[in-house]
Amino acid sequence: MKINNIKEKLRTKLVGTELIYYESVESTNRLLNELAEKGKEDGAVLISDRQTGGKGRLGRQWFSPGGVNLYLSALLRPEVNPQNSAVFTFIASLALLKTLDALNISSQIKWPNDLLINNKKVAGVLTEMKNEGNKLEFIILGIGLNINLTSDAIKENLPKISDSVTSLSIEKNMVLDREDVAAKLIGFLDEYYLQFMSEGINSIVAEWSNRWGMLNEEISVKVDNKIIRGIARKVDNYGFLYIENDKGNLEKIIAGDIESN
Ligand code: BTN
Numbered sequence: 418m419k420i421n422n423i424k425e426k427l428r429t430k431l432v433g434t435e436l437i438y439y440e441s442v443e444s445t446n447r448l449l450n451e452l453a454e455k456g457k458e459d460g461a462v463l464i465s466d467r468q469t470g471g472k473g474r475l476g477r478q479w480f481s482p483g484g485v486n487l488y489l490s491a492l493l494r495p496e497v498n499p500q501n502s503a504v505f506t507f508i509a510s511l512a513l514l515k516t517l518d519a520l521n522i523s524s525q526i527k528w529p530n531d532l533l534i535n536n537k538k539v540a541g542v543l544t545e546m547k548n549e550g551n552k553l554e555f556i557i558l559g560i561g562l563n564i565n566l567t568s569d570a571i572k573e574n575l576p577k578i579s580d581s582v583t584s585l586s587i588e589k590n591m592v593l594d595r596e597d598v599a600a601k602l603i604g605f606l607d608e609y610y611l612q613f614m615s616e617g618i619n620s621i622v623a624e625w626s627n628r629w630g631m632l633n634e635e636i637s638v639k640v641d642n643k644i645i646r647g648i649a650r651k652v653d654n655y656g657f658l659y660i661e662n663d664k665g666n667l668e669k670i671i672a673g674d675i676e677s678n
Pocket of ligand 1: 531
């Protein structure tokens with residue numbers, strides 16, 4: 418990736434004011450975590466062209482070949498209660514959505530943190546945090562976005578899930594400028610981080626809820642091998658999902674995978 422092409426396009430106030438680039442790392446989340454421990458400042462962004470051990474949610478791996486996608490981590494040091502850290506996952510999803518809007522690609526947010534195009538996953542977010550007692554010390558917001566990944570590469574490397582994975586180039590039928598996509602994403606991360614600081618958590622959760630494609634839809638969520646079915650009613654400031662079951666009661670879901678919608 419040509420990191421200077423990203424830098425030239427950035428007009429951000431906080432996120433991306435420091436931009437660190439590597440050709441290859443094990444995981445951008447992991448490396449930025451180490452840099453954060455050594456005092457790296459709020460808003461630093463780390464991008465790698467490829468990852469040898471990209472991390473996904475729930476202990477999964479994130480397929481991270483070189484030359485095609487975006488693997489980005491942002492370090493945030495917000496003053497917020499650690500229980501509200503889910504708001505940063507929402508910030509990442511909203512920034513991804515806006516980036517795709519700007520590219521004229523219509524996409525949908527899937528709780529808690531996936532971005533879908535035509536029901537196929539194009540991006541994922543892995544939020545990690547470090548607390549000191551009850552105080553949040555920092556957040557690492559990790560974003561993986563499939564940009565120019567080909568369907569052949571998906572079929573070959575992700576055979577079990579190949580029907581549910583896509584990339585921007587597959588959906589647009591053209592090769593995209595990765596640096597331009599990265600600059601747009603960093604710009605929107607900055608905008609939403611500043612919005613969070615000036616307007617608070619509620620404004621982010623409200624905007625996320627408005628753009629959440631599954632509100633009031635019938636969904637199934639897999640939680641510890643149990644399937645919970647019902648109508649998606651809301652997401653709260655802690656990032657929890659509430660489903661109305663057939664008895665009319667609201668069930669709170671802390672973590673799980675939406676199976677269908
Ligand atoms: C998911 O499982 O949906 C989340 C995937 C997050 C992947 C990104 S790629 C950049 C950052 N570094 C990592 O090791 N993981 C995240």
